[in-house]
Amino acid sequence: MKRLDPRTRQWASLVLLLVMAVFFLAAWVVAGDVFDPLDQRARALIRDGRPDVLETPMWLVGVLGSGYVLLPVTLVTSVVFWRRRHRVLALWLPTIAAATVLALGLTKWLMNKPRPTLRGYGFPSGHVFGVTVFVMIALYLLWRFDARPAWQRAARLTGAAFVTIVAYSRIYVNAHWLSDVVGGLLAGIAFGLVIVLALDHRVR
Secondary structure, eight states: OOOOOHHHHHHHHHHHHHHHHHHHHHHHHHHTTTTHHHHHHHHHHHHTTOOGGGHHHHHHHHHHTSHHHHHHHHHHHHHHHHHTTOHHHHHHHHHHHHHHHHHHHHHHHHHOOOOTTSOSOOSSOHHHHHHHHHHHHHHHHHHHTTOOHHHHHHHHHHHHHHHHHHHHHHHHTTSOOHHHHHHHHHHHHHHHHHHHHHHHHHOO
């Protein structure tokens, strides 16, 4: 299995610090309601005059990007790794899933930002956060196990499209504001980088 070289780890650490700084800045701006006008415009742009034909697809996208799907996929992958004698990695995956849930819940509780429906715990978007972390770890594992370059390129394109569609769907179904979606993406990238760096260091 491949591992990150020291220079790549250094760059990844710098990106992590930058993304974390941007996330904390975004959280501060959101807490001060500065983002509200842009949230309202984005919601109107996506929801006003939206085609009814997308209602079911957007709902399905939300299901695919939820823990009801991502968690079972993670556990099945863990079993596969265990059977192929990648025991440490197999134990790491469920641990990562639990840590993702805890980190998301704590962040939502600290922010307690209302959703468009006025329910709480809107920031950051859990769907976008979870999908971003899931995609980043999947891409890292494909690279680490030296999957074919064509597969890795296809996975990157598919992953980026999946995250984008999930983010769009959360605004479309009126579950989140644009700021929630952006916060979920930033937090997901930061948390994903933490996990990738930890995995690369611990799993040999």
